[in-house]
Amino acid sequence: MSQSRDTFTGNRGLEIYEPLLFEIGSTENCGVDLPDPEPVTSRLGSHARDTLDLPALSEPETMRHYVKLSQKNYAIDMSVYPLGSCTMKHNPRLNEKMARLPGFGDIHPLQPVSTVQGALELIDTLVHWLITMTGMSAVAMSPKAGAHGELCGMMAIKAALDAKGEADRRVVLVPESAHGTNPATAALLGFSVEAIATRDDGTLHADVVRDRMGPDVAAIMLTNPNTCGLFERDVIEIAEALHAGGAYFYCDGANFNAIVGKARPGDLGVDAMHINLHKTFSTPHGGGGPGAGPVVLSEALAPFAPVPFVVKDGDGFKVVEDTNGEAAESFGRMTAFHGQMGMFVRALSYMLSHGSDGMRQASEDAVLNANYVRACLEDLMTVSFPGTCMHEVLFDDRFLKDTGVTTLDFAKAMIDEGYHPMTMYFPLVVHGAMLVEPTESESKASLDLFIATMRDLVMAAERGDTERFEGAPHFAPLRRLDETAAARKPKLRWTRPEPIPEAAE
Amino acid sequence: MRYLPLTDSDRRTMMERIGIASIDALFDPIPESAQLDGLLDLPRQKGEMEVERLLSQMAAKNTAAGSVPFFVGAGAYRHHVPATVDHLIQRSEFLTSYTPYQPEITQGTLQYLFEFQTQVAELTGMEVANASMYDGSTGCGEAVLMAHRITKRDRAVLSGGLHPHYRKVVENITGFAGLPIDTLPPDPTGAEDIGSHIDGDTACVAVQTPDVYGQLIDLAPIAEKAHEAGALLIAVVTEAVSFGALKSPGSQGADIVVAEGQSIGNGLNFGGPYVGLFATRQKYVRQMPGRLTGETVDADGKRGYVLTLSTREQHIRRDKATSNICTNSGLCCLAFTIHMTLLGGQGLQKLATLNHANAVLLAQTLEAVSGVEILNETFFNEFTLRVPGDAADVVEALAKKGVLGGVPVSRLEPDAGLDDLIIVAATEINTDDDRAAYAAALKELVG
Numbered sequence: 001m002s003q004s005r006d007t008f009t010g011n012r013g014l015e016i017y018e019p020l021l022f023e024i025g026s027t028e029n030c031g032v033d034l035p036d037p038e039p040v041t042s043r044l045g046s047h048a049r050d051t052l053d054l055p056a057l058s059e060p061e062t063m064r065h066y067v068k069l070s071q072k073n074y075a076i077d078m079s080v081y082p083l084g085s086c087t088m089k090h091n092p093r094l095n096e097k098m099a100r101l102p103g104f105g106d107i108h109p110l111q112p113v114s115t116v117q118g119a120l121e122l123i124d125t126l127v128h129w130l131i132t133m134t135g136m137s138a139v140a141m142s143p144k145a146g147a148h149g150e151l152c153g154m155m156a157i158k159a160a161l162d163a164k165g166e167a168d169r170r171v172v173l174v175p176e177s178a179h180g181t182n183p184a185t186a187a188l189l190g191f192s193v194e195a196i197a198t199r200d201d202g203t204l205h206a207d208v209v210r211d212r213m214g215p216d217v218a219a220i221m222l223t224n225p226n227t228c229g230l231f232e233r234d235v236i237e238i239a240e241a242l243h244a245g246g247a248y249f250y251c252d253g254a255n256f257n258a259i260v261g262k263a264r265p266g267d268l269g270v271d272a273m274h275i276n277l278h279k280t281f282s283t284p285h286g287g288g289g290p291g292a293g294p295v296v297l298s299e300a301l302a303p304f305a306p307v308p309f310v311v312k313d314g315d316g317f318k319v320v321e322d323t324n325g326e327a328a329e330s331f332g333r334m335t336a337f338h339g340q341m342g343m344f345v346r347a348l349s350y351m352l353s354h355g356s357d358g359m360r361q362a363s364e365d366a367v368l369n370a371n372y373v374r375a376c377l378e379d380l381m382t383v384s385f386p387g388t389c390m391h392e393v394l395f396d397d398r399f400l401k402d403t404g405v406t407t408l409d410f411a412k413a414m415i416d417e418g419y420h421p422m423t424m425y426f427p428l429v430v431h432g433a434m435l436v437e438p439t440e441s442e443s444k445a446s447l448d449l450f451i452a453t454m455r456d457l458v459m460a461a462e463r464g465d466t467e468r469f470e471g472a473p474h475f476a477p478l479r480r481l482d483e484t485a486a487a488r489k490p491k492l493r494w495t496r497p498e499p500i501p502e503a504a505e
Numbered sequence: 506m507r508y509l510p511l512t513d514s515d516r517r518t519m520m521e522r523i524g525i526a527s528i529d530a531l532f533d534p535i536p537e538s539a540q541l542d543g544l545l546d547l548p549r550q551k552g553e554m555e556v557e558r559l560l561s562q563m564a565a566k567n568t569a570a571g572s573v574p575f576f577v578g579a580g581a582y583r584h585h586v587p588a589t590v591d592h593l594i595q596r597s598e599f600l601t602s603y604t605p606y607q608p609e610i611t612q613g614t615l616q617y618l619f620e621f622q623t624q625v626a627e628l629t630g631m632e633v634a635n636a637s638m639y640d641g642s643t644g645c646g647e648a649v650l651m652a653h654r655i656t657k658r659d660r661a662v663l664s665g666g667l668h669p670h671y672r673k674v675v676e677n678i679t680g681f682a683g684l685p686i687d688t689l690p691p692d693p694t695g696a697e698d699i700g701s702h703i704d705g706d707t708a709c710v711a712v713q714t715p716d717v718y719g720q721l722i723d724l725a726p727i728a729e730k731a732h733e734a735g736a737l738l739i740a741v742v743t744e745a746v747s748f749g750a751l752k753s754p755g756s757q758g759a760d761i762v763v764a765e766g767q768s769i770g771n772g773l774n775f776g777g778p779y780v781g782l783f784a785t786r787q788k789y790v791r792q793m794p795g796r797l798t799g800e801t802v803d804a805d806g807k808r809g810y811v812l813t814l815s816t817r818e819q820h821i822r823r824d825k826a827t828s829n830i831c832t833n834s835g836l837c838c839l840a841f842t843i844h845m846t847l848l849g850g851q852g853l854q855k856l857a858t859l860n861h862a863n864a865v866l867l868a869q870t871l872e873a874v875s876g877v878e879i880l881n882e883t884f885f886n887e888f889t890l891r892v893p894g895d896a897a898d899v900v901e902a903l904a905k906k907g908v909l910g911g912v913p914v915s916r917l918e919p920d921a922g923l924d925d926l927i928i929v930a931a932t933e934i935n936t937d938d939d940r941a942a943y944a945a946a947l948k949e950l951v952g
Contacts, residue, residue, distance in 0.1 A: 044751065
């Protein structure tokens with residue numbers, strides 16, 4: 001199946017090999033023209049450095065280098081990116097344009113507050129939208145990403161417990177299906193993490209929570225809709241059980257895209273929930289970041305929110321930056337400045353564009369698309385839990401039994417068909433998990449081709465066409481990469497090659 | 506709605522295929538009492554033109570840094586970013602890709618992260634760097650936790666020259682983790698003797714250079730003191746362009762270097778997104794937080810890159826992970842790397858020299874205003890000005906005169922009694938006219 005004919009360069013048409021910049025750059029080169037500094041008496045004292053031996057590329061070389069690298073990436077703008085729990089939806093370019101307005105992109109976080117009233121207005125407006133959508137009391141805007149938001153919410157919970165003199169509540173309940181960030185966050189704050197069992201239908205039973213409540217339980221960290229793509233039916237009873245037992249409800253809001261405009265976390269009894277602006281509100285994923293993770297808080301937790309935050313001040317706005325006065329109970333500061341302003345602008349641009357009607361429609365379409373994929377594949381692939389799903393559908397590898405094909409092989413074969421694979425081997429509660437989240441950005445035609453491709457792959461696996469899977473991908477810029485070798489002897493940076501010794505014969 | 510491709514007839518066909526009569530059937534699992542009937546109490550959808558108008562009106566209420574003589578720093582700096590950088594980072598393949606979990610179709614991201622790690626290691630003078638933290642301040646918190654894991658000791662010593670917001674971030678995370686902190690008092694003149702605070706219980710000492718007041722700190726003797734006591738030196742840098750002018754922290758014995766990388770390739774953005782640089786010695790790599798990209802080969806023996814050593818990370822180790830971080834600052838790393846690629850070592854050195862020269866010229870210009878004094882012996886592109894009267898009032902009054910003149914120390918340290926100090930930054934963007942305008946305005950206010 002591999003392409004047989006060799007080329008002189010090793011390249012294949014548009015597939016062009018690109019070395020590291022260090023291998024093609026020169027320390028004599030520079031891609032920036034700067035004016036000559038005026039001669040001055042140095043104030044560097046004894047701190048001045050010698051040479052700095054880093055190669056540069058001229059501007060045209062830089063352009064080609066990074067354009068060629070970009071061509072080795074898969075992206076939402078190409079095709080379906082069905083990475084479950086990541087909400088790879090369309091990133092509107094209007095949002096990029098708005099974030100680059102000099103009034104947002106070119107303002108300093110410590111400029112006089114009188115010179116950034118529009119920025120504070122934007123934050124205040126975004127707060128209003130988030131509160132209205134979630135039915136909560138307050139929002140902490142500074143967390144830099146989802147996991148940072150989890151940290152924020154759990155810090156607020158710990159601060160609230162401390163304030164009540166209940167610091168000995170040290171147990172945080174986390175279902176097995178949770179994102180790894182949940183237990184990692186709880187552990188970082190000194191909580192001990194206790195797994196909590198879900199029932200056979202993939203959701204958590206309120207009785208399990210009720211039975212576990214005691215003076216040692218601080219909180220639960222529950223994703224809703226959960227990572228199996230299911231809405232937690234007992235969520236209100238779970239919240240009541242937690243509150244009755246003196247504990248708090250942290251909700252992982254990674255999957256908020258399923259329910260915007262359909263239900264509000266505040267009506268479900270949630271005390272804190274982070275919102276990944278880079279998922280639900282379309283700020284670009286950027287190859288792994290930056291994200292933004294504002295945290296909505298209940299009335300009970302609102303006083304403990306971190307600084308800084310924006311408040312109305314007469315006709316304008318001010319920033320509360322210190323933990324005194326109106327922030328006397330704040331647990332402190334999580335980051336140097338105000339949070340991911342660039343993402344705030346993009347998220348608000350998304351919200352204004354969609355409006356209340358468009359956001360509800362987006363959630364409905366996201367859930368409809370996932371269920372359409374489920375309905376069209378459930379005869380061939382094994383859906384892990386019966387019934388309809390929310391915005392993502394979970395399959396496991398039972399349908400691959402006795403084919404010799406693994407979830408990994410299946411995913412890599414999808415690459416050859418021009419698709420980014422779904423989330424693999426997560427959540428951990430089913431074997432060989434494949435979590436598919438199409439998002440509302442897919443047209444029916446796009447889904448139909450995706451579904452047909454998946455069906456063809458399943459049938460190929462069933463009829464023993466193993467070559468299509470084992471060696472896959474065959475048609476990506478690279479074949480399967482040796483991750484074990486990478487970890488065994490980590491090479492984490494380029495180093496200058498040793499000079500080649502003269503041949504000694 | 507322009508972003509939603511499904512048509513009403515698509516929706517009907519799909520519902521039929523699923524076997525439901527109405528979309529609400531899919532939302533049945535939501536308890537009835539919590540299902541929203543109507544629309545949220547928020548405005549309806551808007552076209553691109555209307556959204557642009559609304560947001561532009563808000564943006565217009567702010568004073569953009571580029572529109573006035575601008576001298577604000579203290580952890581975020583306005584530099585010129587070449588047009589190539591912003592063009593390249595907006596390529597769809599970079600902008601709309603995600604974490605490179607499938608390395609065969611994300612070599613673009615992985616290779617630039619490998620280049621980023623190499624550049625950061627070279628600049629900081631360290632052996633290895635990760636694929637970024639959220640920003641410098643959160644990286645600083647992570648570094649203190651990492652030092653605790655390595656040394657198995659609890660107490661961290663923080664210099665009085667550390668950016669107060671960084672200090673507060675560290676105090677917050679260590680406070681929750683139950684680790685004691687020894688914070689030295691604010692040190693505007695770089696006079697503290699931090700070495701005398703290091704003892705056999707010290708896990709680490711965190712020192713910033715140039716410090717928040719602009720003073721250049723000799724790290725070598727502090728490193729020596731720390732290492733004698735079995736503690737680690739965390740070097741903190743908030744102005745990455747200074748790497749082009751100053752001895753690297755690694756060459757002075759730092760064990761962990763954390764830096765704010767915003768200055769290279771990234772705009773001010775009112776404080777975020779930025780990019781945290783995080784570098785350390787090879788022997789500590791398995792205690793590092795965050796993602797790492799490593800070199801390997803594919804099935805045909807071709808060189809390629811993958812995310813590696815992920816057994817440190819939350820998605821594998823869960824509650825035993827070195828950090829809870831997942832998302833990093835990918836696209837900001839790319840901006841950093843492209844800008845550094847254009848500059849190279851020589852270009853960065855020239856840029857740094859230009860920054861320093863402009864700061865020296867600014868210091869001379871402002872010192873000539875009577876009643877104004879500069880505290881620094883040494884500085885790179887930022888220094889501390891003592892003015893007669895309340896510095897916050899002066900900065901506000903300067904703004905009214907159309908000059909953004911710096912950060913009053915009282916905004917960062919409200920209780921330190923340092924109410925007459927302004928932290929002033931100069932970069933390559935400043936002109937003779939900017940400096941003259943600053944001096945003239947200051948003279949009118951305090952002269």
